[in-house]
Amino acid sequence: MAFEALKVRLLMMLDEATHQPEDLHELQEELREKIAEFTAQGLPVPEDIADLEKMLEDRLNLPKK
Numbered sequence: 483m484a485f486e487a488l489k490v491r492l493l494m495m496l497d498e499a500t501h502q503p504e505d506l507h508e509l510q511e512e513l514r515e516k517i518a519e520f521t522a523q524g525l526p527v528p529e530d531i532a533d534l535e536k537m538l539e540d541r542l543n544l545p546k547k
Contacts, residue, residue, distance in 0.1 A: 485525050492516055492531055510538040 495512050498505070513535045520527045 485520075485523075488516055488519060488525075489528070492528075496534075506538060506542060510535065510542060513538065 492513070495509055495516075498509070513531065517527050517531065517535060
């Protein structure tokens with residue numbers, strides 16, 4: 483998936499989370515998958531996306547992977 487397509491999908495995920503905050507665990511898992519896609523393609527992970535994943539991890543009090 484191209485860089486722009488990944489960014490669009492992430493924005494869509496964020497919009498979904500805004501309307502359904504009870505699904506934060508699912509959002510975090512999807513973020514991890516998308517970050518892995520960026521990494522696998524040798525693309526830089528946007529800082530705001532990495533920060534969001536960290537914030538969700540802290541908020542949900544989950545162990546780091």
